[in-house]
Amino acid sequence: MKIGLFTDTYYPQINGVATSVLMHKKFLEMLGHQVYVFTTTDPRADPHEPGVFRVTSLPFASSRRIGIFIHPKAISFIRRLGLDAIHTHTEFSLGIVGRTLAKLLKIPFLHTYHTIYENYTHYIVKFGVLEPAAKKLARSISTRFCNSADQVIVPTEKVRSLLLSYGVRPDIGVIPTPIDVSRFGSGSGSSAELPELRASLGIEDGDKVLLYIGRMAKEKNVDLLLQHLQDYLLLAKEPVKLLLVGDGPERKRLEEIAEEYGIAHRTIFAGEVLWDRVCLYYRLGDVFVNASQSETQGITYTEALASGLPVVAMADPCLEGVIRHGANGFVFQEQADFIRYVEAILGDRLMQERMSAEACRSVSELTGIRFAKDVEGLYRETIARAYMPVGSEKLS
Numbered sequence: 471m472k473i474g475l476f477t478d479t480y481y482p483q484i485n486g487v488a489t490s491v492l493m494h495k496k497f498l499e500m501l502g503h504q505v506y507v508f509t510t511t512d513p514r515a516d517p518h519e520p521g522v523f524r525v526t527s528l529p530f531a532s533s534r535r536i537g538i539f540i541h542p543k544a545i546s547f548i549r550r551l552g553l554d555a556i557h558t559h560t561e562f563s564l565g566i567v568g569r570t571l572a573k574l575l576k577i578p579f580l581h582t583y584h585t586i587y588e589n590y591t592h593y594i595v596k597f598g599v600l601e602p603a604a605k606k607l608a609r610s611i612s613t614r615f616c617n618s619a620d621q622v623i624v625p626t627e628k629v630r631s632l633l634l635s636y637g638v639r640p641d642i643g644v645i646p647t648p649i650d651v652s653r654f655g656s657g658s659g660s661s662a663e664l665p666e667l668r669a670s671l672g673i674e675d676g677d678k679v680l681l682y683i684g685r686m687a688k689e690k691n692v693d694l695l696l697q698h699l700q701d702y703l704l705l706a707k708e709p710v711k712l713l714l715v716g717d718g719p720e721r722k723r724l725e726e727i728a729e730e731y732g733i734a735h736r737t738i739f740a741g742e743v744l745w746d747r748v749c750l751y752y753r754l755g756d757v758f759v760n761a762s763q764s765e766t767q768g769i770t771y772t773e774a775l776a777s778g779l780p781v782v783a784m785a786d787p788c789l790e791g792v793i794r795h796g797a798n799g800f801v802f803q804e805q806a807d808f809i810r811y812v813e814a815i816l817g818d819r820l821m822q823e824r825m826s827a828e829a830c831r832s833v834s835e836l837t838g839i840r841f842a843k844d845v846e847g848l849y850r851e852t853i854a855r856a857y858m859p860v861g862s863e864k865l866s
Contacts, residue, residue, distance in 0.1 A: 471849060472504045472552055476568030477559040478536060480509040480522070484716075484745050485685070486769045487584045490625075490647040491559050494845070495521065497648060497838035501846060506551060508544075508564055510535040523547075525564065537563040545571070553577055555849055559584060561615040569618060578856040580849070581619040583629060587612055589689050589764040609636050616640065621852040623845070625767035628787035643848050647767055648841035653749050654776040655830065667750060671713065671738050678710045678816050681755030681779065683748065683770050684762070686718035691761040691784070693720070696727050696737070698761070698805045702812065703736040710736065710816065712759075715751050717742040752777035756822065757815050758799075759808075760784065768792070775799075776833045780825035782811045798829040 475495060479488045495505045499521075510527035512535060517524075523544065525537040548571055556572040557580040558565040565581070572579035587608035591601060616622050616638040623643050624630045630642045673679060680699070684690055692714065699712060714724070714737065721739065728737040743751060752758075758774035760783040765771075767788055774781055775792075781799035783789060793799045800811035815822050 471554045471846075471853075473498065473506070473849065474548065474551070474553045474556045474568065474571075475505060475507045475559060476556065476564040477507065477509050478527075478563045478565070479560070480507060480512075480515075482514045482745055483512060483535075484742060484748070486647075486765075486767070487559055489745075489769055490582070490584065493648050493650060493838060493841070494557075494559075496650070497842035498845065500839065501842050503846070506553070508548070508568070510537050510564065525567075527563075537567070540567055549575065555580060555853060557582065557849075558619075561587075561611060565615065569615070578620045578849075578852045579618070580621045580623060580852055581616060582623040582625075583612065583616060583633060584625070584766055586629070586632065586764060586766060592688055613637055620856060621848060623848065626788045627790070629766045631787075643844075645841060645844045645848070646836055647769055648836050648838040649769065649772050649776055649833065650838060651776050651833065651836075654752060654773055655778060663750060664753060668754060671740060671754070673711060673713070673738070673754065674709065676709055678708060678757075679755045680710060680712045680757050680759050680812065681715070681752070681774070682712070682759055683715040683751060683774070684760070685716050686714070686721040686724055688720055689762065689764040690718075690720075691763065692724055693727055694761040694784075695759060696724065696731060696733070698808050699759075700731040700733055702809050703733045708816070711738060712736060713738045713740060713751070713754060715740045715743060715748070748773075749777070752779060755779050757782055757812060759812070762786075772833050772836055775829040778826040778830050780815050780822065780829055782808060782815070784808075792832075794828070794832060798825055798832045 475491055477491045479485055481488055481492045495507055498505050505521060507522045509524055511524040525540050527535040527537045529535055555578040556568045558568040559582050569579055588605040591604035591608055613636045616633060619640050622638060622640050623645055625647050627644055630644050633642055682695060686692060703710060725739055728734045752774060758779040758781045763784060763786045765788050771781055771792055775798055781793050783793060783801055785801040785803050789801060793801055795801055802808040802811060815825060
């Protein structure tokens with residue numbers, strides 16, 4: 471099959487959607503399909519990357535970009551490709567282009583819903599009184615776009631249930647985003663780099679490391695992590711440091727909070743790192759911690775597990791089946807439980823080793839080939855439905 475993926479964010483940008491589309495392309499191509507990605511320009515991108523076509527764009531909302539113009543020659547080129555289906559990964563910019571082209575070319579149109587936009591309205595609404603209206607608008611935009619698709623895909627049951635509550639009508643398939651397991655674990659990166667990297671970050675011999683990887687943004691609840699860890703970092707019996715990897719609009723405020731709490735000397739803000747080097751940072755951690763409740767799937771959780779890190783995270787429906795409480799990590803709701811679980815893992819070497827082994831085993835089902843076959847099957851079903859004679863479905 472020939473598949474066109476339309477997305478506003480793609481490698482080398484670092485976020486869940488960009489990673490998801492990158493894996494999508496890689497593993498579908500491994501099954502022999504031809505995959506073309508249409509995305510935004512990025513000054514860091516390889517201009518000659520095979521199968522990737524970039525539309526003129528401008529920076530938008532921190533590290534994100536938004537396409538502003540698609541040349542008529544590009545549309546003519548897409549026509550000549552003879553795509554079997556178009557699959558969008560955004561409700562804006564390139565998503566609108568993809569949807570329009572699917573209708574124009576009269577080919578099936580699939581859409582993956584990655585982002586719960588009502589959790590992000592604080593970026594555009596500065597007055598709390600307007601927040602309910604903004605959330606309602608976000609739900610409406612999501613519903614209208616999904617309802618225009620022939621098939622909707624979501625990464626978790628949490629998101630499927632949400633879209634059903636919105637009133638989304640097309641079939642909704644649940645297909646978790648895969649990870650490239652080969653990039654993580656003890657075989658990833660160069661072990662020789664780790665001592666130098668630890669030293670450059672101020673991680674000393676004997677330090678235990680609590681690791682967070684993700685955006686420094688309000689909806690990620692990183693401030694709650696700092697609040698929960700304040701007393702623990704100051705009073706821990708053994709040296710423990712919190713390593714925060716990532717960047718975003720809240721970073722400066724979070725650095726100020728760490729100073730205010732008196733834990734700046736135990737808190738390391740590493741900033742954003744290249745996608746190709748993220749695997750090394752996972753290998754610095756002893757426990758992966760997260761308090762976000764805005765995730766649709768949380769790829770960093772599965773990457774941490776694949777790296778052999780037990781996860782301690784705030785309870786969230788998207789983690790059902792991912793974090794197996796007491797086996798590969800713990801889920802918490804209260805601060806006391808969070809600290810208790812962190813202490814239990816760091817204070818018991820045998821528990822940490824057992825959980826680490828179980829963490830690696832628990833992500834074995836999230837293989838890229840299994841994902842690609844599931845998506846391939848959904849493509850074939852959607853294409854078959856699209857070309858089914860009118861009324862024949864009533865006879866089956």
